[in-house]
Amino acid sequence: MPEDRIRIHKVETLSDDWFLLQKTTFDYRRNDGSWQRQTRETYDRGHxxxxxxxxxxxxxxxxxxxxxxxxxxxxxxxxxxxxxxxxxxxxxxxxxxxxxxxxxxxxxxxxxxxxxxxxxxxxxxxxxxxxxxxxxxxxxxxxxxxxxxxxxxxxxxxxxxxxxxxxxxxxxxxxxxxxxxxxxxxxxxxx
Missing domain, CATH: 3.90.79.10 (Nucleoside Triphosphate Pyrophosphohydrolase)
Known part of the structure; x- marks a missing residue:
């Protein structure tokens, strides 16, 4: 299950002007079971x-x-x-x-x-x-x-x-x- 593989640490709003741009820091559990810290920016403009x-x-x-x-x-x-x-x-x-x-x-x-x-x-x-x-x-x-x-x-x-x-x-x-x-x-x- 994806919930078992993701641990959110921090969500920052970088921009909320035209649409929402966020930076998320999370831990991701890899296929071998080890955890890796990752950071991603996501742009939410709706569907x-x-x-x-x-x-x-x-x-x-x-x-x-x-x-x-x-x-x-x-x-x-x-x-x-x-x-x-x-x-x-x-x-x-x-x-x-x-x-x-x-x-x-x-x-x-x-x-x-x-x-x-x-x-x-x-x-x-x-x-x-x-x-x-x-x-x-x-x-x-x-x-x-x-x-x-x-x-x-x-x-x-x-x-x-x-x-x-x-x-x-x-x-x-x-x-x-x-x-x-x-x-x-x-x-x-x-x-």
Whole structure:
């Protein structure tokens, strides 16, 4: 049991501005039974959900392009092509992703299907991400999308063929982990 292997000694808050950054000092019982003192920083930003909209007949997907500051200046121009996503903010993953996809893309979806969940950066980030897919029709676009300006969102909506999206993933134009995972899922199971 994990409780038998971890002894927390100290938890320090390093930042509580945008989200919570903590430094934890603990003892970890190794597989050989010996104890080792370790220190880790963890970033708690809450859990999130992401979704890939797809149209089986047209073999298309809906993605978004937006500026992501942490990628800017890190060998990237900062504009990532992604599947729509957002933090749960106390809502269920299903409820939140339906609202998020409408805010970001303008498409209203009825039924969403959870395909898996994953920790995206488990060495330092506590977030669990819930992955969804949903079919869309051109007529299900009820707004322009673009996100919420007050939250700093300035989102471009992209409708791509699956072949285009796979090529963009292969040549590096799509470099977002959650999006790559969803596109690979779609290639294997949907389109």
């Amino acid at each position: 999130g959900a992401t979704i890939l909209l797809y149209n089986r007949e047209r073999r298309t997907v809906v993605l978004v392009r937006q500026f992501r500051f942490p990628t800017w200046g890190n060998g990237h121009d900062g504009f990532l092509i992604e599947a729509a996503a957002g933090l749960l903010d106390q809502a269920s993953p299903e409820e939140r992703i339906k609202a998020e996809v409408e805010e970001e893309t303008g498409y209203r979806v009825g039924e969403v299907r959870k395909v898996f969940e994953a920790f995206m950066s488990p060495g330092s980030v506590t977030e669990r991400l819930y992955f969804f897919v949903a079919e869309y029709e051109p007529a299900s676009r009820i707004g322009s999308g673009g996100g919420i300006e007050e939250e700093g969102e300035d989102i471009e909506v992209l409708e791509l063929t699956m072949a285009e999206a796979m090529q963009m993933m292969a040549d590096g134009r799509i470099a977002d982990g959650k999006t790559i995972m969803l596109l690979q899922y779609a290639a294997l199971h949907l389109l």
